[in-house]
Amino acid sequence: MASPLYNLARERVEADRLRHIGDDDLVRVVLGADVTLAAPISTLAWASANEIANILGISRAKAARLAAVFELGRRGAWDQPRPGVRCLDPATVSELMRDVAAEDVEEFHIVLLDVRGRLLGRRLISRGSLSQCPVSPRDVLRAVVREAAHGVVFVHNHPSGDPTPSPDDHDLTERLRAAAELVGVVARDHVIVASGGYYSWVEAGRWRR
Known part of the structure; x- marks a missing residue:
């Protein structure tokens, strides 16, 4: 009853x-x-x-x-951006990856873009632990080239809830940018998503497109 x-x-x-x-x-x-x-x-x-x-x-x-x-x-x-929508603004990228921000382990993803910065799709590259996610620039760029994308946004999450980048994050960003330039892919940004917000290298003035 x-x-x-x-x-x-x-x-x-x-x-x-x-x-x-x-x-x-x-x-x-x-x-x-x-x-x-x-x-x-x-x-x-x-x-x-x-x-x-x-x-x-x-x-x-x-x-x-x-x-x-x-x-x-x-x-x-969840008003998730759909393929064909311009996805250069870090706030749009953050909304696209909102589900990843809630993950309890680190993941590394790529957002694939066409020549006009429009969304083609997103791909999971690596899944790690609570505090780290090993990523190889070779694996990241192989996925971009295979999908014939013109541009890419690198994305990973911080399960701690704090999107502030670590020294390792800055080092990885530079290596990814250099690798993208070598293979002729336009690297647009690197965005960290977390429950406490997001961090964008472009928005922070640490990356010029």
Whole structure:
């Protein structure tokens, strides 16, 4: 039998009063049960199903349902740039790679561009650990040449949430730029994405296109 708290929360949702409903009540409606949040909703939103189950003390099936709702919400709010859109502005690149910013390990990606800076696609080059992601300029440029792209934006994430580049990041950027010039590819920028924002070498004045 449903609890009075769940019934009240459901009635509020059915009455289209979503914006006036607390986080606890919204979760109760999703799960169909009386649940009291034991952590901020922002923490639960990025947690795995197993983590949600442990935090709330609920079954893995219910936790999986809640995790799916959070992911659907992110996808619905994600205005991801589509192929053909100009993708030279670092804010546009950051929006394109928003999913990578939330990864819990470092990844290195490339954004492929045509001669006018329009988006052709994005490719994962390497996946590393919490604090590093080995990248070879040869592997990066091989992927660019194979796709016959005119230009490229290098992108990697910082799981720490801080997009500030490290000395190693600066060194890698210079090596990638030099390698791109050798093979005739136009390197447009290097962007670090993180939950705390993004860093662009071009925007920071450390790279002239």
